Amino acid sequence: MSRYPLADLDQLPDDLRAKILEVQEKAGFVPNVFLGLARRPAEWRAFFAYHDALMDPESVG
Incomplete structure (x- = not known):
């Protein structure tokens, strides 16, 4: 099994x-x-926008 390389935080x-x-x-x-x-980065931003929308109680409506 190969590993997916992780980004360097820096x-x-x-x-x-x-x-x-x-x-x-x-x-x-x-x-x-x-x-x-x-x-x-573009996919990461899209993922977190969706994540934040789901997790933000103010967005429930």
């Missing part, structure tokens, strides 16, 4: 790095799926 755009560090602070770790998706 090489990421500022917005991705800030969100990942926020997740790390809350959870105590960074899920590998976030670093895997971060290799494709």
Whole structure:
């Protein structure tokens, strides 16, 4: 089984790095799926926009 390479946190755009560090602070770790998706910033942003819409109680309506 091959491994999917993970993004280097220091090489990421500022917005991705800030969100990942926020997740790390809350959870105590960074899920590998976030670093895997971060290799494709547009897809990562779309994923988190959807994630945030689902998780934000203000968006329920």
